[in-house]
Amino acid sequence: MKILDVLQKLWETSGIAQIAAQFSSDGVLQLIMIALACVLLYLGIVKKFEPLLLVGIAFGMLLTNLPLSGVFTPEYWNTAGDIDYAEVLRHGGLLDILYIGVKTGLYPSLIFLGVGAMTDFGPMIANPKSMLMGAGAQFGISFALVMAIPFFAPEVAASIAIIGGADGPTAIWLTKTLAPHMLAPIAIAAYSYMALIPLIQPPIMKLMTTKKERGIKMEQLRPVSKTEKIVFPIMVTIVTCLVLPSVAPLLGCLMLGNLLKECGVTDRLSDTAQNNLMNIVTIFLSVSVGATARYDTFLKTDTLLIIVLGLTAFCFATFGGLLVGKIMCKLSGGKINPLIGSAGVSAVPMAARVSQSVGQKANPSNFLLMHAMGPNVAGVIGSAVAAGFLLAVFGG
Amino acid sequence: MVIMSTLINAIVCMAVVFAVLIVLMLFISVMSKLMKKEEAPAPAAASAAPAQAPMAARGSCGEVKLFDVPDKTAAQLMAITADKLGKPLNTLRFVSIKEVK
Known part of the structure; x- marks a missing residue:
């Protein structure tokens, strides 16, 4: 008799019983989310779509949708008032505690520290005009903002628009403040489109340029001195943070990481920022962002709309960068290959690689990679500036 | 009305991005010119020891x-x-x- 009681108790406390009991309502939604998490795991592991992030996001999604797991409690975070962090630390699940780093904006900033330590700003310093293409590629953000406003509140529309910046940490950083309840679909859309750059961009690039333009060979970039590389991050921090103080955590960390790399006296710190710290934060960030994708908040028509608007933002970002590239090509008398404009959508260095591969298809002796890195890193700065602007305007 | 104000925000957003990046672009241009001026005497010094170049x-x-x-x-x-x-x-x-x- 006792064995039966134990078995019954075990059954009642199991997730299977929970799903079975609520199958007609929430149970089926939970199963859909578990299946979706498995699909994302497949895309990350087998298809290698941004695996470093997608695997963590998908696993977080899987954990949070398993009934009674208690790893994440949305009720702590979706409150109108201040968040009780003491309560989160006392009674929150594992992912609640990790999520504090997202909510406070710690993880995106630390990711930017690592990105800065890994990025060479040399191509941009050697050809500063390429920054205009990075600016032009932020057109996707503005376009998506206008497109999203009939469907969403202004704060949510601004968070969706930043997907056009093709910068995951920036999207998370802005969304956690403006529309925390939309964090999961926006982060997943942003990272998915970044992974799909090699599929999304080439058709637009071919549509907007002629074969002759794509085959333009650019002059080799001048060498950049060490002093220039050291002064640059300091100067960018001062200029951007004076104009948009709200962007200081993101751009400050990006430039600090780059300064650690370039100054030559902090190699150990640069190494940590690029590798160990970056890897640790990537795990925490991806799993905790995935945890916000619960069945009750994720499976809505809004999510589909976000995915469509995100794709629109991305396409128009590519269009904007290419448009400025074409204008600069004309003004320079055909010395600038307009394809490097598409790299202005951030997503370092994937977008630059796409410019290189499309350019090389048109002219096998063409090497655009280093030229495309200029607009590419300018795009990172540009999208952070756009995020700072949106935060200043819609952040209340 | 909301669409109109959003449109204005979108235009200003682009303008701010362009303005910040243009300012940075100008800073970089000025900085590289200053660096070039400082490094200008270097070739003269290099020409004083021409025998070293082929060795490298x-x-x-x-x-x-x-x-x-x-x-x-x-x-x-x-x-x-x-x-x-x-x-x-x-x-x-x-x-x-x-x-x-």
Whole structure:
């Protein structure tokens, strides 16, 4: 008799019983989310779509949708008032505690520290005009903002628009403040489109340029001195943070990481920022962002709309960068290959690689990679500036 | 009304991005000009010792074309090849290194 009681108790406390009991309502939604998490795991592991992030996001999604797991409690975070962090630390699940780093904006900033330590700003310093293409590629953000406003509140529309910046940490950083309840679909859309750059961009690039333009060979970039590389991050921090103080955590960390790399006296710190710290934060960030994708908040028509608007933002970002590239090509008398404009959508260095591969298809002796890195890193700065602007305007 | 104000915000957003990046662009241009001025005497000093340049070039193995291969990896590959062949690196000529995908 006792064995039966134990078995019954075990059954009642199991997730299977929970799903079975609520199958007609929430149970089926939970199963859909578990299946979706498995699909994302497949895309990350087998298809290698941004695996470093997608695997963590998908696993977080899987954990949070398993009934009674208690790893994440949305009720702590979706409150109108201040968040009780003491309560989160006392009674929150594992992912609640990790999520504090997202909510406070710690993880995106630390990711930017690592990105800065890994990025060479040399191509941009050697050809500063390429920054205009990075600016032009932020057109996707503005376009998506206008497109999203009939469907969403202004704060949510601004968070969706930043997907056009093709910068995951920036999207998370802005969304956690403006529309925390939309964090999961926006982060997943942003990272998915970044992974799909090699599929999304080439058709637009071919549509907007002629074969002759794509085959333009650019002059080799001048060498950049060490002093220039050291002064640059300091100067960018001062200029951007004076104009948009709200962007200081993101751009400050990006430039600090780059300064650690370039100054030559902090190699150990640069190494940590690029590798160990970056890897640790990537795990925490991806799993905790995935945890916000619960069945009750994720499976809505809004999510589909976000995915469509995100794709629109991305396409128009590519269009904007290419448009400025074409204008600069004309003004320079055909010395600038307009394809490097598409790299202005951030997503370092994937977008630059796409410019290189499309350019090389048109002219096998063409090497655009280093030229495309200029607009590419300018795009990172540009999208952070756009995020700072949106935060200043819609952040209340 | 909301659409109109959003449209204005979108335009201002683009303007701010362009303005900040143009300011940075101008700063970089000024900075590189100042650096060039400072480094200008360097060639004169270099010409005073012309015998040193060929010495540096003699160890070179020519230009290597890299296709999707970082410099560091290329250097490692060349060093490993030279080591396996048992020949000094500067006696080998690498034409190109390409990543097979």
